[in-house]
Amino acid sequence: MKKLAIYTAILLLAIGGIGSGYYLSQSADMEPTDKLRIAMSTTPLSAPIIIARQLEIFKKHKIDVELMPFRGGHLCFEAMITGQADLATSSESVVMFNSFERQDFRLLASFVESDNDLKLITYGTDEKPAITDLNHRKIGMVKASASEFFVDAFLIITGQHDLNIEKVYLPPQDLGPALIAGDVDAISVWEPFGYQLNRAHPDKIYQFPSKGTYNLSFNLVSTQQHAQSHYRQHVKVLKAIDEAQLFIAKYPLQAKQIISEYLKVPLNELEWTWSDYVFRLSLNNSLLSNLQTQGRWAVAREKTIALSVPDFRTLLNDKALRHVLESGKED
Template sequence: MNGFIKAGIALAIAVVAILFFGYQSSDSQVLTKKALPSVRIAVSTTPLSAPFYIADKQGFFKAEGINAELVSLAGGTKCFSALLSNEVDLATSSNSVIMFNGFKYDHFSVLSSFVESDNDIKLMSLSGSGIDKAQDLIGKSVGIVKGSASEYFLHTWLTLSGVDPNMVLTKAYSVVDLPKALSLGEVSAISVWEPFAFTSASNRNNPAHPLDTKGLYNLSFNLVGLKGDTRNIENEQKVLAALNRAVHYIAEHPEESQMILQEQLELSQAFIDWIWQDYLFKLSLNQSQVSSIEQQARWAIESKLVINETAPDFIQFFDATALQKIDPHASSL
């Protein structure tokens, strides 16, 4: 009987120990999870933002020791506004948005670009319209998004083609209305970014085609943060490390990456096939990105889109501190 009692006591002790240490382990995991710093990131709902969706889906943010909450917003302008109002900690933004805000604010930093494309913005005209080159638009109208990369793109294309921009009329629309304006014949062409160029090309009644503008304008999409006491370089580094994992995943697993993007943004495979080859996903900061913003700034001043007569020193908005900790070769600034 004593043997049974001893065995029972030993078993009871073992059970208590398992429950105690199991509780401790579980409690430790909860504390570890809670201990991960959190960061809110405003992400533009565009295929350009693919690294964020993939990093989230594949668990790369948590693997780098951070809880990332992606706040999806329509366009870089809204993302930047959310950053300035402290609704988020970081935001995605195009060069044009950075340029315009650089005239008004000096308390933000470009931490890294994460994708480049030389064909995201396109000039679209209706198939069979006879409009195939810049000279065909003299005296005609083009739909644009006023004060954006859309307007800058048209101006650059006309100038480089030897056409005085003043000889081409422009009509301002919101970007979502441009495909319809072209289809209805309100304008002869539109200067528009994706996915709205694809929308025009896919119109069954009045399909449009892109003019030959590939390589004219190199668009970068960037991660932007605020300067000041609230800045956390360690968190920025963790976010960039997760994005770096994501861009490598895209290169190694393109089909799986496309499926994640298709599911996240409810995109058709036809659209992904249309744009995918034009995107180069990588983390970088370089002088060409600064020069692109400077060129757009000169255009904004000349076009009276800003009240300033001189542009700020845009190099001050680029900060490679966090990026260089991830990859010392990713920045040439």
């Protein structure tokens, strides 16, 4: 609690608060506090939401947020669709795959991006391997996910799209053990699995240079109905996230300490990927282009029974986001 009080005091200075008693001094006749449940993936990518909750920024904006932790954006999305949560955090890949099955959800905003979250890794080699060394080799990946899309995109970008590889589909937590056991020759895996492998086998792990191959975005998603009927709440949530991102920019060390404690992740593990994260609110053409690219890939590779790509523009609802960004310019 002492640490939380210190972080809160720092935050109030950072965002122009009016004193440590700000949250407690709200008068009784002000608007009532709204309650909202957010299904949140337990990854550092959720940092702005965690910080907004831990530093009570949500409360400043008169919204009582309950964080519901899940291991993966697909589980968060499912919790939102089934009514267990009001909002969910999700990568654009989860959005893409679900869009082939349903159209009753909306993308409210992206709040973090990374162009280096996925890695293509080999093990046990004494010499730096070439991409062509993967010819006729087994590559472990998570089926119909960003992990599989990343492999195909990487081979295309490096001019090796005709490489003959054998795809071995595994759950993400089984990829590392399969690589070490020699069941596969390389794996496509997201963080923190790459960090964990490098830490456990520092002299045996080789990561192919792939920064910029795939641009992951983490997004805030709601059902279509919730987006239509809870616009005011969504504005509050996004304003709080925006202020949390300001705190991250001004006080990165304190931000990492908060995330480390909340997720029970060592600080050195956070440092491994933190510099790759770009924390900002957006909902732009790059996200739409990314969705379309992945959608075309899913159709071409028959990862879906659909014969055409959905119109992803219909899934974007930037009304609350535009309000927040425009009000920020006025400030």
